[in-house]
Amino acid sequence: MLFKLAVDCIILAYDPGDNQLKVLLVQRENEPAKGQWALPGGFVDEPEDFAVTAARKLRQETGVTVPYLEQVRAYALTDPTVGQRLASVSYYALLEWAHYAPAADRTHLAQWFALPHVPALPFDHARKVQDAWQRVQEAARNRPVPFYLLPPKFPLNQLQRFYEALYQAPLDNRNFRKWVKGLPYVEALAELETNVSHRPSQLYQFKASAYAAFGQATRLTPY
Amino acid sequence: MLFKLAVDCIILAYDPGDNQLKVLLVQRENEPAKGQWALPGGFVDEPEDFAVTAARKLRQETGVTVPYLEQVRAYALTDPTVGQRLASVSYYALLEWAHYAPAADRTHLAQWFALPHVPALPFDHARKVQDAWQRVQEAARNRPVPFYLLPPKFPLNQLQRFYEALYQAPLDNRNFRKWVKGLPYVEALAELETNVSHRPSQLYQFKASAYAAFGQATRLTPY
DNA sequence: CAAATAAGCGTAGTTAATACGCAAACTTAG
DNA sequence: CTAAGTTTGCGTATTAACTACGCTTATTTG
Numbered sequence: 001m002l003f004k005l006a007v008d009c010i011i012l013a014y015d016p017g018d019n020q021l022k023v024l025l026v027q028r029e030n031e032p033a034k035g036q037w038a039l040p041g042g043f044v045d046e047p048e049d050f051a052v053t054a055a056r057k058l059r060q061e062t063g064v065t066v067p068y069l070e071q072v073r074a075y076a077l078t079d080p081t082v083g084q085r086l087a088s089v090s091y092y093a094l095l096e097w098a099h100y101a102p103a104a105d106r107t108h109l110a111q112w113f114a115l116p117h118v119p120a121l122p123f124d125h126a127r128k129v130q131d132a133w134q135r136v137q138e139a140a141r142n143r144p145v146p147f148y149l150l151p152p153k154f155p156l157n158q159l160q161r162f163y164e165a166l167y168q169a170p171l172d173n174r175n176f177r178k179w180v181k182g183l184p185y186v187e188a189l190a191e192l193e194t195n196v197s198h199r200p201s202q203l204y205q206f207k208a209s210a211y212a213a214f215g216q217a218t219r220l221t222p223y
Numbered sequence: 224m225l226f227k228l229a230v231d232c233i234i235l236a237y238d239p240g241d242n243q244l245k246v247l248l249v250q251r252e253n254e255p256a257k258g259q260w261a262l263p264g265g266f267v268d269e270p271e272d273f274a275v276t277a278a279r280k281l282r283q284e285t286g287v288t289v290p291y292l293e294q295v296r297a298y299a300l301t302d303p304t305v306g307q308r309l310a311s312v313s314y315y316a317l318l319e320w321a322h323y324a325p326a327a328d329r330t331h332l333a334q335w336f337a338l339p340h341v342p343a344l345p346f347d348h349a350r351k352v353q354d355a356w357q358r359v360q361e362a363a364r365n366r367p368v369p370f371y372l373l374p375p376k377f378p379l380n381q382l383q384r385f386y387e388a389l390y391q392a393p394l395d396n397r398n399f400r401k402w403v404k405g406l407p408y409v410e411a412l413a414e415l416e417t418n419v420s421h422r423p424s425q426l427y428q429f430k431a432s433a434y435a436a437f438g439q440a441t442r443l444t445p446y
Numbered sequence: 447c448a449a450a451t452a453a454g455c456g457t458a459g460t461t462a463a464t465a466c467g468c469a470a471a472c473t474t475a476g
Numbered sequence: 477c478t479a480a481g482t483t484t485g486c487g488t489a490t491t492a493a494c495t496a497c498g499c500t501t502a503t504t505t506g
Binding site: 423 | 493494495496497498501502503504505
């Protein structure tokens, strides 16, 4: 029994503009579900690892160049309109907001949607978004997920807002910054925010080397 | 591009005899790697969900009837001896030791191997075992994994040994039992162990209803 | 009956986590 | 140029979680 294999990408980015975690959806160009918002992806048509295929589809459809990509899981597609046996493997991608540059020559639309508010999606894409989101939440407990989603320099408040968006729960700013200050891999810079309508914040950055050294020993998730 | 799809099962059980977490391997009946120990599994040949296929293969090859089954992930098989495009989806199964009854009519051998000491495995099976084990370790932080692996009645020491085997780390018996006593879903029975060469332990059991009520609120992993 | 083994109860100390109060710095509105 | 609004940023006090041990008790085996 033979299968057509598809990859689906759940592309996530954190918008520092409105402090929301967002997922990138594209408007489908072909039937089924033509014209609807759906996850970017496509059939595996080259003899390569799924992750490679996912990265390529992603680049073609959205102009995003291979960021942090990790598999979520495989799904047996149970779409009744498809006669052929079909399976799909989904990947989540973590992308820095500023790095997104829509492909110029591409004909279909792509649009960001803030995370709890995705539109109705065809097939099992809604479930895939949920699964991916949950997987990222779990990953953030073992890996420095914000490294991939925040800009190189950021104020502490931005990091806090990111965690609040990821876990959909408010954090106490004082306890939060106490926690961050204890992290060896978050480094304060001698630089301030500008053009903000309040007291400007000091900027911080991630230090990958410090993370490699003792990051694993510290808690990766805030209070 | 079409794929043959295989499922692989990582069947795990906890042997109360020697307090070890073990994985069930079968001796391959067909080429490639005929005669070698490998994960049970096979090609998906029915239009059904992979989990269903996995449960069926598992029953046929090892006599194990569908226990707790969960997907680990999908792999693009990069075996050079296979001309055709091949992918596989692996599942881990949690099985109570006493429930394993080898299928009588089956021709190939199955054997348990204690977890860090699996033999050399063909294809990418060694990696699959590792991935599955890690996934179970993570799952145990969110789900009552020991429910599925321990006998209905057990002494506390057995639960402790299980966790030690799962995480490959020793636990302090006094702190461990303090922790367990705080769990609402582990219930003491008015019953003692017999025929042990030391002071007999009180027996305990899991209470699924109590777990459903407040299990999620408590820490699921010992100290 | 002594030795071995694990059960089982305890206490003390340390660190992690929670819950707040409040002053300081900057922008904008009037 | 002052007041209001907003966020930064440093603090303290309390509680709960975690760690590290000491020691007694019950049973089987030699």
